[in-house]
Structures are given as structure tokens and as C-alpha cells.
Amino acid sequence: MNYTLKQKLIDNLLVFMLVMSTGGLLFVFNRNLASVSFLSLLIGVVFFGSTLRRTLLNSAIVTFVVIIILGIVNYYFAIVEQTTNKYLFYLLTTFLSIFTLLHFTNNRTPDVFLNRLYIVLKLIAFHAFINFILFFFIKNNLTVIFSTYHECETFLNLFFYTPDKCIVNVFGLEFCRNQGLFWEPGVLQAFLNILFFLEAFIIKKSKKLLLFIAFLILTTYSTTGIGILLLQVFAYMIAESKTNKLLIPLVGVLLIPIYMIFSMNIDSKIQGERESSFQKRIFDLTQPIFIALENPLTGVGLDIFQFQKIRQEFYIPSNSIQSINSFLGIDTKVEVTDKGSSNSIMFLLAGTGFPTTFLLLYMFFKQQIIQEKKWLWMIIMVISVMSEPLLLRPFFFLFIISGFMHIFCKITSHKKQLS
Numbered sequence: 380m381n382y383t384l385k386q387k388l389i390d391n392l393l394v395f396m397l398v399m400s401t402g403g404l405l406f407v408f409n410r411n412l413a414s415v416s417f418l419s420l421l422i423g424v425v426f427f428g429s430t431l432r433r434t435l436l437n438s439a440i441v442t443f444v445v446i447i448i449l450g451i452v453n454y455y456f457a458i459v460e461q462t463t464n465k466y467l468f469y470l471l472t473t474f475l476s477i478f479t480l481l482h483f484t485n486n487r488t489p490d491v492f493l494n495r496l497y498i499v500l501k502l503i504a505f506h507a508f509i510n511f512i513l514f515f516f517i518k519n520n521l522t523v524i525f526s527t528y529h530e531c532e533t534f535l536n537l538f539f540y541t542p543d544k545c546i547v548n549v550f551g552l553e554f555c556r557n558q559g560l561f562w563e564p565g566v567l568q569a570f571l572n573i574l575f576f577l578e579a580f581i582i583k584k585s586k587k588l589l590l591f592i593a594f595l596i597l598t599t600y601s602t603t604g605i606g607i608l609l610l611q612v613f614a615y616m617i618a619e620s621k622t623n624k625l626l627i628p629l630v631g632v633l634l635i636p637i638y639m640i641f642s643m644n645i646d647s648k649i650q651g652e653r654e655s656s657f658q659k660r661i662f663d664l665t666q667p668i669f670i671a672l673e674n675p676l677t678g679v680g681l682d683i684f685q686f687q688k689i690r691q692e693f694y695i696p697s698n699s700i701q702s703i704n705s706f707l708g709i710d711t712k713v714e715v716t717d718k719g720s721s722n723s724i725m726f727l728l729a730g731t732g733f734p735t736t737f738l739l740l741y742m743f744f745k746q747q748i749i750q751e752k753k754w755l756w757m758i759i760m761v762i763s764v765m766s767e768p769l770l771l772r773p774f775f776f777l778f779i780i781s782g783f784m785h786i787f788c789k790i791t792s793h794k795k796q797l798s
Contacts, residue, residue, distance in 0.1 A: 401769055402561045405560070421475065438784040441787045496573075571604065677735075725765070
């Protein structure tokens with residue numbers, strides 16, 4: 380297939396919008412306009428591109444119908460009245476994910492999506508590098524911008540920071556945790572770790588780029604991000620040691636500063652000044668399980684505001700708290716909260732109940748987008764969505780859609796063979 384420059388530019392734009400719709404400030408501050416623009420572009424490339432293959436189209440329709448049925452059941456059987464707008468947002472996410480997958484599966488060769496993702500994430504990484512360095516020069520010239528749900532500071536609406544929450548001191552260097560183009564450093568680290576995976580195990584072009592990405596992940600000062608990085612470096616060292624044994628001591632030297640920063644980060648969260656963040660994540664991991672146990676079939680609904688009200692009044696039994704403390708070896712101190720959950724898998728469990736959650740997670744693991752070192756890829760994905768509210772956003776939901784469509788395509792193909 381002749382892959383033209385115009386097609387490359389369109390695909391880069393689509394993938395950039397896909398990534399930005401998953402925690403990017405472009406969508407935080409311009410959600411309606413950005414979402415409509417993204418959806419319109421997708422509809423154009425899907426319906427005015429190559430003729431849709433029948434099997435692919437049928438699987439997309441069945442996937443859409445199944446998700447709609449799950450959504451309707453959840454909406455009407457939730458224990459409290461749900462806000463329609465929230466479910467329309469999930470409907471939009473479903474549309475964006477299905478159309479994106481349709482385009483790249485029907486109109487492009489299998490490797491195009493990952494190549495475009497690689498290019499887009501490299502651009503985001505280079506922006507993040509400038510974002511980090513520039514802060515030291517413009518930190519006194521930032522302007523506050525805000526929307527209904529978020530507030531941060533910016534320089535020229537191109538570089539973004541949250542100094543009141545993200546200033547840290549490491550080895551005497553005080554800096555603002557790097558959030559790049561995203562609303563939170565934890566989201567940037569997720570995509571940087573994805574870029575590290577692509578470079579290390581799929582594209583394999585530049586070892587220097589791996590060092591660059593590792594440095595950028597450190598600038599986010601995210602415990603989760605640095606932990607995932609350590610895991611990837613170990614996996615990379617094992618893979619490369621088969622062909623390049625000299626690389627092992629070099630990688631070992633690289634691991635030392637990464638581990639030191641990771642250890643400092645862990646200490647500050649368990650018993651230091653950032654303990655509240657750690658306690659909130661433990662609470663987000665445990666409380667939704669007990670909410671789901673009281674509402675096991677359909678959950679309490681996916682309306683985040685209703686979920687916040689419910690969890691504000693929901694107390695975990697004291698004997699259960701003691702069991703959790705004994706298992707973790709850490710005293711949990713948060714009893715209630717009115718905040719949303721940072722753990723999107725646990726939120727899904729509390730919001731939809733066990734059957735729907737298990738079905739969606741099964742499809743998540745059945746994704747066909749990345750097969751090389753799939754075990755490591757899924758670990759990265761699962762840890763990412765358990766540390767940030769990302770699973771029900773378009774980029775990550777795309778992998779659930781991939782699992783659905785793969786299953787339905789196999790069923791359709793089997794039926795054709797029988798007939």
C-alpha cells in the first residue's frame with residue numbers, strides 16, 4: 380500500500396487526539412470542541428476511506444450494541460439516579476475507540492497504528508523535556524488557567540505546571556514534577572512508559588532514546604512510573620543479554636540512580652510528607668471492593684459524582700480494616716473521602732459490579748493491538764489504569780474494544796466456515 384504524506388499527517392493527528400483525549404489538557408480545557416473535532420475527523424476517515432470489510436463492520440456493530448446494553452443496564456439498575464451527561468460521555472468514548480480501531484484496522488496495514496503512536500509519543504516526550512527545563516527560567520512568569528474541574532499554571536498556553544502541588548526536592552535540586560501536556564504527572568509517566576516499551580521491544584531504533592525517556596520518567600517523580608520503568612529495564616536487560624552481554628553492566632549502572640530515586644519516593648509516601656497520597660491510593664484500592672460486595676451485580680453506577688457521594692458515607696467495617704492493615708503491614712488512616720477514585724479498575728468494579736467488570740477486563744487482556752511481549756505490555760497497562768483514572772478514556776478503552784472485536788470476528792469467521 381502506498382502510504383502518502385497526507386495519510387501520515389492525518390494518522391498522526393488522529394493518534395495525537397486519541398492520546399490527548401486520555402488525560403490531555405487540550406481536552407480538559409476544551410472538551411466539547413476537541414471531542415467534536417476528533418469524532419468528526421474519525422467519521423470522515425472511516426466512511427470516506429476504503430470500503431469497510433463486512434466482518435469488521437459487523438464485529439464493530441455487535442461490540443457497540445453489547446456495550447450499549449451494559450451501559451443501559453448499569454444506568455437503570457444503579458442504586459441512585461445517574462446523570463445522563465456522564466453516560467453520554469462514556470458513549471462518546473465508545474464511539475471514539477470503535478472508529479479509531481475501525482480506521483487503523485480497515486484502512487491501514489497492521490503496523491501503522493504503533494508506528495504513528497511511536498511518532499506522536501516521541502513528540503510528546505520532546506515537549507516534556509522542554510517543559511521540564513523551561514520551568515527553571517519562567518517559574519515566576521506563569522499564568523493561572525482553570526476550567527470547571529481543573530486548574531493549573533501555564534506559559535504561553537504551551538507549557539503547563541502545578542507548582543502548589545508538584546514542587547519536590549531531590550538531592551538538593553528543587554523542581555516541578557513534569558506533567559507535560561497532561562493534567563497530572565502520573566498520566567505523563569504512563570505514556571512515557573508506553574514509549575519506552577515501544578522503543579525497547581517493538582521499534583528498537585535507538586538506545587540513546589531509551590536513556591532520554593528514562594530521564595523524563597524520573598522528572599515526573601511518579602512512584603508508579605519509576606516502578607514500571609525499573610520493571611522494563613530489568614526485562615530489557617534480560618532480553619538484550621542474550622546478544623549483548625556488555626550491556627548488562629551498563630544497564631546495572633543506570634539502575635542505581637533510578638532505584639535510589641524510587642526508594643526515596645517510596646519512603647516519602649509511606650512515612651514522609653507525601654503519606655497522604657499513598658494513603659489515598661490504598662483507600663482507592665480497598666474501599667470500592669467493599670462497595671462492590673454490597674452491590675455485586677450492577678454496582679452503584681458510573682456517575683462519578685454519585686460515586687463520590689456514596690463513598691463519602693461508606694465505612695469499611697473495622698474488622699476488615701484490621702485485616703487489610705495486617706495483610707499490607709501498613710496502618711490505613713483514610714476512613715472516608717468525597718474524591719473520585721484514582722484506581723479506574725476499582726472504580727469500574729464499584730460502578731458496574733462483578734459481571735461487567737470481569738467481562739471488560741477479559742476483553743482488555745484479549746486485545747490484539749500489541750502481541751510482542753504481551754505479558755509485560757499488560758502489566759504496564761494494568762498498573763497504569765490502577766494508578767490513574769484512565770481505563771474508561773479513549774486510548775485505554777481502545778484495547779477493550781480490540782478484545783471485543785477480535786472475539787466477534789472469530790465467531791463470525793467460524794460461522795462462515797460452518798456454513
